Amino acid sequence: MSFTTHTTKAIPFTLSRLKDYAALAKLRLSTLVVFSAAMGYFIAASQFDWVQFLALVSGGFLVTGASNAINQILERDYDKLMQRTANRPLPAGRMNVAEALFVAVLMGVGGVTILFWLLNPLSGWLGLWALVIYVALYTPLKRITPFAVLVGAIPGAIPPMLGYVAVTGEFGLIPGLLFLVQFFWQFPHFWAIAWKLDDDYKKAGFKLLPTKAGKSKSGAFIILVYSIFLIPVGWLPVMFHISGYIGGVIALLMGIMMVMKAIKLYNSCDEKAATRLMFASFVYLPIVLIGYVIDKL
Structure with missing residues (x-):
């Protein structure tokens, strides 16, 4: 017992x-x-x-x-x-x-x-x-x-x-380009999360939005600019023959999706738009990387 x-x-x-x-x-x-x-x-x-x-x-x-x-x-x-x-x-x-x-x-x-x-x-x-x-x-x-x-x-x-x-x-061009794709993805991803959680972050003194103005038009514009960067950066693996056109088109479409969400955030500057951009970023990275892999097979 x-x-x-x-x-x-x-x-x-x-x-x-x-x-x-x-x-x-x-x-x-x-x-x-x-x-x-x-x-x-x-x-x-x-x-x-x-x-x-x-x-x-x-x-x-x-x-x-x-x-x-x-x-x-x-x-x-x-x-x-x-x-x-x-x-x-x-x-x-x-x-x-x-x-x-x-x-x-x-x-x-x-x-x-x-x-x-x-x-x-x-x-x-x-x-x-x-x-x-x-x-x-x-x-x-x-x-x-x-x-x-x-x-x-x-x-x-x-x-x-x-x-x-x-x-x-060994290091080289291809791993460098893979680094670059994920590097640029992180900015709209993290900033969308920071926008959504800004009030909570402020309690701890964390400064994670792109400008000191916080949830502002200027901050949303920077997020939009980095989202736009995803389009040419996502195409680089095609240009350097890491991936083919299937992977490139997938990256292009995902990049356009990110830009559209970022435009909505810029227009509204509200938490709802930031949440949608955040979820779009969750989808972007795995889909783009899978696209690169599929095109290599």
């Missing part, structure tokens, strides 16, 4: 802890990062290697999870102030800093080691650079300047480049 009672109590505790670890690593965001890296891998690979692919997926996931975990450690006091983040493990008091740091270091060291030794040294360095830039530069800059988004876009654009380098072991 006592054994049954003890087991029943232990199971929910274990499941709850796993959920907290998933929240600490930002499971959904880390999964999207791994998806981008996988698309870069498929663009580069002439034949599929399970060991190589699993090393990329596991190493990339662990490095991203470590970045997110350290970010939450550093911002735990600010997270308490925002409704969106108040229930995260650290601000909610379900996990202490020592435990979170142990998990973060374990993921970071494990991820970089996997990328370095099971793939190649350049992959390991890319993973390490992404982690350092995200934690040491982007995280503190969020409360200082809107240029934090520019800095954050650098590690955010590494995944497809990492996927390509995982296969080739």
Whole structure:
């Protein structure tokens, strides 16, 4: 009887802890990062290697999870102030800093080691650079300047480049162009989220919209300009024969979709239009990357 009672109590505790670890690593965001890296891998690979692919997926996931975990450690006091983040493990008091740091270091060291030794040294360095830039530069800059988004876009654009380098072991034009596509995508993506969550971000002092004026016509115009950039940038893989016209047309149509949503935001400057742009950005990246891969097959 006592054994049954003890087991029943232990199971929910274990499941709850796993959920907290998933929240600490930002499971959904880390999964999207791994998806981008996988698309870069498929663009580069002439034949599929399970060991190589699993090393990329596991190493990339662990490095991203470590970045997110350290970010939450550093911002735990600010997270308490925002409704969106108040229930995260650290601000909610379900996990202490020592435990979170142990998990973060374990993921970071494990991820970089996997990328370095099971793939190649350049992959390991890319993973390490992404982690350092995200934690040491982007995280503190969020409360200082809107240029934090520019800095954050650098590690955010590494995944497809990492996927390509995982296969080739060297940098070049093609991984650089894949980096560029994801780099420019991040601006309308992050700014749309920042527009929607601006009131919550202000409670923590985060400055993530493109201008100090906040939700303004000038800010919406900058978002529109960067959305327009997606059209020529999305066509670059076609120009340099990374992808064919099918992938190019898909990227073109997705770019036009982003521009149309950004125009509506510019005209209305309201949260509803920002939300639609945000969801459009969620669709844009996976569809465009899948288009590039399909055209290569």
